Amino acid sequence: MTGATKIIAICAQSIGASLGNGLQKQPILHNISLDIAAGKWTSIVGPNGAGKSTLLKCLAGVLPHSGSVALLGQPLQSLPHRERARQLAWLGQNETSADDLTVWDVAMLGRLPHQAWLAPPSAADHAAVEQALRATRAWDWRERALGQLSGGERQRVLLARALAVQAQVLLMDEPLANLDPPHQADWLDVVRALVAQGKTVVSVLHEITMALQADRLVVMRQGRVTHHGASSDASTHEALMDVFDRRIAVHTIDGQWVALPQLRREMPN
Ligand SMILES: Nc1ncnc2c1ncn2[C@@H]1O[C@H](COP(=O)(O)OP(=O)(O)OP(=O)(O)O)[C@@H](O)[C@H]1O
Numbered sequence: 025m026t027g028a029t030k031i032i033a034i035c036a037q038s039i040g041a042s043l044g045n046g047l048q049k050q051p052i053l054h055n056i057s058l059d060i061a062a063g064k065w066t067s068i069v070g071p072n073g074a075g076k077s078t079l080l081k082c083l084a085g086v087l088p089h090s091g092s093v094a095l096l097g098q099p100l101q102s103l104p105h106r107e108r109a110r111q112l113a114w115l116g117q118n119e120t121s122a123d124d125l126t127v128w129d130v131a132m133l134g135r136l137p138h139q140a141w142l143a144p145p146s147a148a149d150h151a152a153v154e155q156a157l158r159a160t161r162a163w164d165w166r167e168r169a170l171g172q173l174s175g176g177e178r179q180r181v182l183l184a185r186a187l188a189v190q191a192q193v194l195l196m197d198e199p200l201a202n203l204d205p206p207h208q209a210d211w212l213d214v215v216r217a218l219v220a221q222g223k224t225v226v227s228v229l230h231e232i233t234m235a236l237q238a239d240r241l242v243v244m245r246q247g248r249v250t251h252h253g254a255s256s257d258a259s260t261h262e263a264l265m266d267v268f269d270r271r272i273a274v275h276t277i278d279g280q281w282v283a284l285p286q287l288r289r290e291m292p293n
Pocket residue numbers: 043044045050052070071072073074075076077078079
């Protein structure tokens with residue numbers, strides 16, 4: 025056999041999911057099979073309503089679906105909850121958290137899967153929380169209540185909670201929501217550091233230029249994956265422009281891939 029064997033962090037097979045109630049129930053994901061490479065950053069992109077968040081929830085095991093998901097070689101359903109929570113950290117979209125908790129306590133929630141029932145946090149828990157709050161530049165607010173923070177500040181604390189888990193795999197849905205450009209760049213540094221440590225990151229991103237910094241892109245439209253490939257591949261760029269109906273174009277600027285919106289030539293009257 026030639027070449028290195030690709031290690032798979034998440035293996036999804038024939039995923040289907042429906043949302044809504046009763047007669048309103050609609051099929052959202054259609055027969056998606058996907059291997060997420062370990063030790064890489066994969067971004068899921070596509071137009072609004074394509075099913076990106078729904079797919080991420082299925083990969084995290086937080087939404088009922090047909091088909092199967094394996095995490096690091098083990099079927100997700102067969103993993104005890106604590107074990108799963110140690111191996112897979114989740115940062116959801118528009119998360120509601122207890123606003124009265126301090127920033128420190130919110131980040132400490134990420135350590136719950138490591139703690140014995142009613143046991144106080146260990147030195148390792150304290151160290152992990154401090155490291156996470158410093159990495160997201162939220163350390164200075166550690167005694168403030170979450171409810172006193174702005175949207176972007178809050179998002180950084182929720183990222184710290186996900187980092188504090190010290191999981192092998194991190195799934196993040198719109199992690200850049202509310203972050204200003206310097207803090208988006210900080211997030212990029214955090215992700216690159218995680219990948220350098222061999223961790224796997226999967227993110228749903230609307231900022232296509234940021235998504236193009238990932239190792240791999242999963243491109244979706246109408247509940248299906250239309251393409252999965254290296255973010256530097258011309259075929260990936262084609263797939264990307266295609267799902268956005270050629271309303272974006274991918275260029276290189278200073279050796280970096282960027283996606284720019286294509287403005288309509290005719291102005292509406
Ligand atoms: N609770 C729900 N009940 C019914 N339909 C839903 C529900 N949640 C989402 N949907 C529908 O499922 C489809 C996929 O939604 P999803 O949030 O996964 O898309 P997305 O690609 O993440 O979108 P966006 O880019 O707008 O965040 C959409 O058409 C949405 O309207």
